[in-house]
Structures are given as C-alpha cells and as structure tokens.
Amino acid sequence: MDRVNAIRLFVRLVECGSFSAVGREEGIGQPAVSKQIGALERHLGAQLVLRTSRQVVITDAGQTFYESARQLVDDFDALESSVGDRQQSPRGVVRVNTAPAHGRLCITPLLPEFFRQYPDVAIELSVSERHVDLVGDGVDLAVRHGRLVDSSLTARKLSETDFVLAASPGYLAAHGVPTRFADLDGHTCIVFAKGRERYPWSLKVGRELVSYVPHGSLLTGDAEHIRAAVLCGLGIAQAPFWLMAEEIRSGEIKVLLPELQPERVPIHLVYPAGRRVPMRVRVFIEYLVSAFARSEL
Numbered sequence: 056m057d058r059v060n061a062i063r064l065f066v067r068l069v070e071c072g073s074f075s076a077v078g079r080e081e082g083i084g085q086p087a088v089s090k091q092i093g094a095l096e097r098h099l100g101a102q103l104v105l106r107t108s109r110q111v112v113i114t115d116a117g118q119t120f121y122e123s124a125r126q127l128v129d130d131f132d133a134l135e136s137s138v139g140d141r142q143q144s145p146r147g148v149v150r151v152n153t154a155p156a157h158g159r160l161c162i163t164p165l166l167p168e169f170f171r172q173y174p175d176v177a178i179e180l181s182v183s184e185r186h187v188d189l190v191g192d193g194v195d196l197a198v199r200h201g202r203l204v205d206s207s208l209t210a211r212k213l214s215e216t217d218f219v220l221a222a223s224p225g226y227l228a229a230h231g232v233p234t235r236f237a238d239l240d241g242h243t244c245i246v247f248a249k250g251r252e253r254y255p256w257s258l259k260v261g262r263e264l265v266s267y268v269p270h271g272s273l274l275t276g277d278a279e280h281i282r283a284a285v286l287c288g289l290g291i292a293q294a295p296f297w298l299m300a301e302e303i304r305s306g307e308i309k310v311l312l313p314e315l316q317p318e319r320v321p322i323h324l325v326y327p328a329g330r331r332v333p334m335r336v337r338v339f340i341e342y343l344v345s346a347f348a349r350s351e352l
C-alpha cells in the first residue's frame with residue numbers, strides 16, 4: 056500500500072463525500088478507492104468510514120485522523136513542490152470558494168490563461184454567499200468582500216470596488232433621473248434582501264454616511280437577479296461596479312448620483328494562517344493578484 060496516496064484519497068473522500076467522486080477525480084474506479092481506504096484502515100487498526108448503500112459516514116476516529124491527514128498532505132505537496140522540476144511545474148487541485156456572481160463574472164474568465172500557464176493544476180470552484188469555514192470545509196482559498204475581521208486568516212488584497220447606484224436608460228426615461236438624495240424616495244428600488252430582511256444602502260450624504268432603506272416591489276438575495284432586474288428597467292439598485300461593469304461601459308446601465316457613493320469596498324483572497332501554502336495554491340494566488348491588478352474592476 057502506498058500510504059501517502061491512501062491518505063490523500065481519504066482526505067478527498069472526506070471532502071467529496073463519495074467514493075465515486077474521488078474515483079472520477081483521480082481517474083480510477085470506485086472499487087480501487089475503497090480498497091485503498093480499507094488497507095489504510097487495517098494499517099491504522101481503526102475504522103475511518105462507515106459504508107452504507109446511500110452515503111459515506113466519517114467516524115469519530117476518521118474525523119480526528121482527517122484533521123492531521125489534511126495538514127500532512129499539504130506539507131507533502133509543499134515538500135515535493137520545493138524540489139526538482141516540480142518547482143517549475145506545480146500540480147494538484149486548488150479548492151476555491153467565492154460568491155456565485157463574482158465567480159462567474161470575475162474569476163472564471165481568468166481561468167483559461169491560468170490553465171495555459173499551469174496545465175497540471177486543477178481548480179475546484181465552489182460558490183456560496185455565506186463565509187465558509189476554510190479548514191473545516193477543506194477550502195484552500197476564499198474570495199471575501201468587505202472589511203476583514205477573522206484574524207486567523209492570511210489575506211492578499213485583490214482589488215477595491217465602487218458601490219454604485221444604477222438604472223437602465225429605459226427606466227430613467229419613464230420615471231426621470233434623480234439629481235439629489237431626496238429624489239430616491241420617489242423612485243422604485245430593487246432591494247437586496249435575505250428572507251424578510253431588507254439590506255440598507257450605504258450612501259455618503261455630505262460628510263455623513265447614511266443608511267437608506269430602499270423600497271420596491273422586487274426583493275432578492277441573488278446579485279445576478281439584481282443585475283437582470285436593472286437591465287429589465289425594474290428600478291434603481293445599489294450594487295458593486297464589477298456586477299454591471301460591462302453594461303455600464305456599453306451604456307446599457309447608467310450610474311446615478313456619484314456624489315453619494317460610499318467608500319470603496321476591498322476584495323481579498325484569504326487562506327488559513329500558520330499553514331504551509333502548497334506551490335499550486337501559491338501560483339494561483341499570485342496569478343489572481345496580478346490579473347486583478349491589470350483589470351479595471
């Protein structure tokens with residue numbers, strides 16, 4: 056038994072949740088994965104996995120072993136990456152988490168050039184509006200928007216984005232163009248909301264930062280629905296510039312009341328502090344930082 060490979064397969068089993076998914080990722084059959092995990096269990100003298108017809112359940116011993124095994128795999132990958140030809144040719148999977156709209160509009164378009172430069176690196180892109188637990192969820196990197204508060208993470212700044220008020224020319228032609236803060240009360244807003252909670256807009260009125268609760272007929276917790284609603288002429292929205300950058304540049308969407316724009320919002324790459332960063336992750340970090348520095352988002 057190749058213990059390092061068996062441990063690597065077990066780590067991916069915990070993170071993927073099924074033998075078949077690990078087999079597809081590694082290019083081997085499901086029975087081969089199960090056989091190696093079984094050999095690892097016999098070597099350790101402990102049951103790591105409960106196998107049922109519908110799911111894989113990680114035992115308490117398996118969860119304890121996973122926490123150390125993930126670090127071992129990362130350290131081994133970093134060691135391999137630091138010597139020989141692999142230093143110039145990183146390989147393996149980088150697990151990245153980002154918000155759905157930002158991933159589609161800002162991360163995925165950068166991947167073709169990355170894969171051209173690093174053909175042996177794969178990107179496992181997961182999307183979520185919530186802040187994932189990087190260590191617990193087995194994530195290498197996450198894209199975070201706004202001020203950072205988690206001191207257990209290392210951060211690299213990607214960019215800053217404006218939060219703009221925007222509407223379509225069609226909506227403005229039908230309802231008029233607001234020219235001051237007070238005019239917003241007479242307009243229909245597109246509201247970002249989670250459940251029944253409406254998220255207020257942050258606006259700079261004079262020297263003060265004002266929290267303005269928008270009102271309108273459409274409430275949504277999805278950024279791309281806000282973009283679609285603006286394009287459909289349903290009202291005025293406040294959104295990050297990157298969400299509508301292409302349409303703003305083309306004139307399909309107009310920016311309103313720029314004097315009310317609040318401070319720019321930072322966007323960071325974050326990853327667990329105090330852990331050795333594998334070469335495959337380091338090259339992706341540097342690639343994204345460089346690519347965002349060249350972009351206009």
